[in-house]
Amino acid sequence: MTLKERDKKHLWHPLTQHQLHPESVAIVKAEGCTLYDEDGNTYIDAIASWYTCMYGHCNPYITKKVAEQMQTLDQVVFSSLTHEPAIKLSEALIEILPNNQQKIFFSDNGSTSVEVGIKMALQYHFNRGEKRNVLIAFEDGFHGDTFGAMSVSGLSVYNGPFEDFFIEVKRIPTPNGTNHDNILAQLNAISKTNAV
Ligand SMILES: Cc1ncc(COP(=O)(O)O)c(C=O)c1O
Secondary structure, eight states, rough: OOOHHHHHOOOOOOOOOOOTTOOOEEEHHHHHHEEEEESEEEEEEEEOOOTTHHOTTHHHHHHHHHHHHHHHHHOOSSSSSHHHHHHHHHHHHHHHSOOOOOOOOOOOSHHHHHHHHHHHHHHHHTTTTOOOOEEETTTTOOOOOHHHHHHOOOOOOTTTTGGOOOOOOEEEEESSOOOOHHHHHHHHHHHSSSSS
């Protein structure tokens, strides 16, 4: 059986309507910007998620460092424990962040980092004893597939069944170089409601 056939037996893929896209391309190898499928076809990876856009797939330096780290300390929960790789990364990030940003909170993917941001904002006001439960978000954004991230994303075909469960959001236009005054006016109007 091919990988494509084995895939179809048990796997669901994200953001995919399987009746419209019954087959996935089975990738067996990646190098630089090239992906190789099980039939010997090659593709340019123009999606380039994670770090692959900057450093290419299977970058020898990154794979070596990851392999070394996995043999020393593979994983440990980050609540009340810490380790040098995280400390070193936080120090490197602080170096390039503006001076008013001195704290780092690591998350594990794009969607959960948006959840973390939303929870931090809500908890800030909760701790101050203020009820704030409306978020402001740009129209037409995409922030991921968890509930908070879907709530602040522009409404898309993927979100339909879940909209009843969203956090309340007021949307403002995305800046395009000509609409700053309009956005500012909308922001001011929304902030006067005091719920955000
Ligand atoms: C702008 C943006 N934010 C958030 C996400 C969600 O990231 P993840 O898929 O790691 O949850 C994506 C994913 O494509 C993205 O492009």
